[in-house]
Amino acid sequence: MERFNTLFFVAGLGCFAIAAVLSMVFPFMTMQSYHGMDYQTIEDLAAVPSNEFVQLATDFPEEFQAAFGEVSPDSYAEALLLGRDLYVGQACWHCHSQYVRVVSNEEQRFGKPSTAQEFQNALNQPHLWGTRRVGPDLSREKGKRSNDWHIAHLINPKNVVPTSIMPRYDFYFEDDGAPKKEGFALVAYLQWLGTTLYEEEVTP
Amino acid sequence: MTGDTSLVNYRLVKLHLGAAGVTLFISMAAGFLYSLQFLGYFPHPGNEFVSPGHLRLIHTNFAAYGWLVNGFTAMTYYVIPRLTGIRVWSDKIGSLIFYVWQFILLASLGGYLFDKAQAIEWGETPTGFRPGSFELNWIPVDLLITVGAVLLIVQFMVPLYKAREQQYYVTLWYFTAGLVWLALTYLMGNIVPEWVLPGAAGAAVTGLFIHDLVGLYVTPMGWGLMYFFVPLILRRPIWSHSLSVIGFWALAFFYPLGGVHHFLLSPIPDYVEFGAITTTIAIEVVVTTVVVNFFMTLRGQWGALRKSMAIRWFYVGAVMYFITCLQCAFQVTWMFQKIIHFTDWVVGHAHMIMFGTFTFWMFGVVDWLWPRICRREWYSNSLRAWHFWMSTIGITVMFVDLTAAGLIHGFMQRELNHWSEIVATSIPFWWVRTFAGGLMVVGLLCGLCNMWMTARGKREYDENQHLMPEGAE
Numbered sequence: 001m002e003r004f005n006t007l008f009f010v011a012g013l014g015c016f017a018i019a020a021v022l023s024m025v026f027p028f029m030t031m032q033s034y035h036g037m038d039y040q041t042i043e044d045l046a047a048v049p050s051n052e053f054v055q056l057a058t059d060f061p062e063e064f065q066a067a068f069g070e071v072s073p074d075s076y077a078e079a080l081l082l083g084r085d086l087y088v089g090q091a092c093w094h095c096h097s098q099y100v101r102v103v104s105n106e107e108q109r110f111g112k113p114s115t116a117q118e119f120q121n122a123l124n125q126p127h128l129w130g131t132r133r134v135g136p137d138l139s140r141e142k143g144k145r146s147n148d149w150h151i152a153h154l155i156n157p158k159n160v161v162p163t164s165i166m167p168r169y170d171f172y173f174e175d176d177g178a179p180k181k182e183g184f185a186l187v188a189y190l191q192w193l194g195t196t197l198y199e200e201e202v203t204p
Numbered sequence: 205m206t207g208d209t210s211l212v213n214y215r216l217v218k219l220h221l222g223a224a225g226v227t228l229f230i231s232m233a234a235g236f237l238y239s240l241q242f243l244g245y246f247p248h249p250g251n252e253f254v255s256p257g258h259l260r261l262i263h264t265n266f267a268a269y270g271w272l273v274n275g276f277t278a279m280t281y282y283v284i285p286r287l288t289g290i291r292v293w294s295d296k297i298g299s300l301i302f303y304v305w306q307f308i309l310l311a312s313l314g315g316y317l318f319d320k321a322q323a324i325e326w327g328e329t330p331t332g333f334r335p336g337s338f339e340l341n342w343i344p345v346d347l348l349i350t351v352g353a354v355l356l357i358v359q360f361m362v363p364l365y366k367a368r369e370q371q372y373y374v375t376l377w378y379f380t381a382g383l384v385w386l387a388l389t390y391l392m393g394n395i396v397p398e399w400v401l402p403g404a405a406g407a408a409v410t411g412l413f414i415h416d417l418v419g420l421y422v423t424p425m426g427w428g429l430m431y432f433f434v435p436l437i438l439r440r441p442i443w444s445h446s447l448s449v450i451g452f453w454a455l456a457f458f459y460p461l462g463g464v465h466h467f468l469l470s471p472i473p474d475y476v477e478f479g480a481i482t483t484t485i486a487i488e489v490v491v492t493t494v495v496v497n498f499f500m501t502l503r504g505q506w507g508a509l510r511k512s513m514a515i516r517w518f519y520v521g522a523v524m525y526f527i528t529c530l531q532c533a534f535q536v537t538w539m540f541q542k543i544i545h546f547t548d549w550v551v552g553h554a555h556m557i558m559f560g561t562f563t564f565w566m567f568g569v570v571d572w573l574w575p576r577i578c579r580r581e582w583y584s585n586s587l588r589a590w591h592f593w594m595s596t597i598g599i600t601v602m603f604v605d606l607t608a609a610g611l612i613h614g615f616m617q618r619e620l621n622h623w624s625e626i627v628a629t630s631i632p633f634w635w636v637r638t639f640a641g642g643l644m645v646v647g648l649l650c651g652l653c654n655m656w657m658t659a660r661g662k663r664e665y666d667e668n669q670h671l672m673p674e675g676a677e
Binding site for chain 2: 007019028030084092093106121133
């Protein structure tokens with residue numbers, strides 16, 4: 001039994017393949033049959049720019065013009081993708097989770113528990129669930145706080161939460177507090193989190 | 205025994221061990237700096253490149269792809285030719301693998317600093333492609349790692365395949381399978397969630413990736429090295445070959461089924477989670493058989509713990525291994541998950557297994573191998589002892605501290621305490637964590653300094669002074 005071929009093919013390839021296929025097929029098929037799981041591309045997600053994004057353009061007209069031009073589905077898509085890239089690149093997702101569980105009173109703290117459908121889109125490929133909450137969960141962030149709060153918080157978290165231990169991201173903002181392109185993108189992305197859930201509620 | 209250069213390429217063993225030591229230092233230094241952010245003493249806040257988030261990526265990825273892969277590769281370069289009696293495929297390919305691998309590490313380091321990480325936990329190595337497209341924006345590190353892992357397979361499968369008519373020793377089963385699993389795991393984890401399955405279905409795969417990297421690469425390599433070096437040093441066979449057979453096939457079958465347990469109580473279907481929980485508890489049984497085998501091999505020869513530093517690293521690591529795996533069988537249940545998921549408990553668990561067990565085992569290998577490949581006696585025995593004791597005290601304090609912090613965080617979260625209260629309560633624990641981590645870093649510096657001085661030392665190595673009395677039954 002402990003021959004090269006057995007070890008290589010049965011243990012090495014076989015056992016791995018069984019487990020990998022099971023872990024891919026079972027969750028996917030079940031979620032497919034329960035939720036339908038329509039995939040939303042970035043164009044779908046950005047079809048209607050969010051109120052928060054429009055407000056960013058109104059509040060900082062010159063800077064926004066220089067960074068993204070006009071408010072449009074295209075510029076919103078660009079901002080969301082860049083915001084997600086920064087969120088991934090700066091490892092925000094290692095201290096902030098993006099799913100709400102049905103236990104530990106998380107529903108009361110953060111909002112509605114996560115569903116499979118809300119992650120079936122281009123901005124969750126791969127997902128950003130995270131495994132550690134040094135800071136709170138962010139998957140219900142949309143509209144919870146104002147753009148100004150987010151800007152003040154990103155420039156220096158201690159501005160709004162004196163005991164915060166979050167790092168500063170002031171390099172994404174000008175000295176007068178106006179966002180650079182990255183700052184706009186990050187705020188737009190944070191204000192997007194949870195959007196797909198609310199859409200799901202409107203159109204079940 | 206050390207002069208046998210016709211079989212083992214000592215240059216490659218030495219190069220990989222050196223690279224492993226340096227990357228471990230980078231990883232641990234990054235972890236230490238990162239922990240300062242939690243205390244509000246991060247040395248240069250507001251820096252876009254050396255930011256705490258980037259340091260965390262460097263910490264975890266250098267521990268895996270820098271330290272463990274380099275270290276285990278060095279160890280396989282020594283072990284596989286000696287067990288099969290056949291050289292590895294090619295020395296030139298060996299050099300190529302070495303340089304490609306160090307280039308991979310540098311390219312991923314650069315990628316992290318310039319925000320090019322991929323959103324796969326523990327596989328953040330940059331894909332090099334803009335997400336969701338095939339447009340290059342960085343060196344495609346993922347592709348290079350795949351090439352490197354395949355080259356490693358070819359390099360080591362050649363002696364293994366040529367020796368297929370021999371009776372394989374248990375270590376070789378683990379190394380054969382482990383090398384295949386490394387490439388497969390890496391490919392699956394970095395391709396499927398990014399290009400094939402988005403969202404929750406992809407999460408099941410990333411969970412499996414994290415789990416497989418530990419379970420199907422690090423664990424078989426670790427068990428394999430224990431089964432090789434412990435009998436070699438003690439000069440007695442392992443206690444039970446039947447148990448090692450059970451251990452191997454149960455690892456191969458049960459271990460990869462538990463991947464989803466990283467995302468319990470999530471949108472992943474409950475029955476899939478139950479399957480993962482059940483197999484994870486089964487793994488605890490498997491681990492027990494292996495640990496029993498380790499300890500029964502040592503029976504009646506407890507004095508070896510005093511005489512041989514390598515045996516001390518191995519068996520302290522084995523004790524921590526048992527503690528961590530026992531803990532795992534509990535923490536994987538929903539009852540524990542409600543409280544401890546998302547908290548420092550998990551961080552403590554991860555450090556105990558990666559540092560307290562597998563790094564300890566590799567330290568044991570380094571302790572045994574380094575004087576033999578350098579043909580010099582250890583420069584300083586007290587530095588060896590300092591390294592051991594600082595690492596042991598450091599990891600123990602860190603584990604207890606983070607476990608306690610995790611429980612407090614978990615319960616405060618359930619009781620709906622304000623988030624800033626949770627942070628304020630955690631800060632004393634984070635101070636202890638940073639202190640323990642500092643101890644581990646200083647311990648490592650002792651070890652690295654000792655390695656450096658030994659390599660440049662004058663005292664010729666004499667095998668006869670280090671032989672254990674034969675462990676007769």
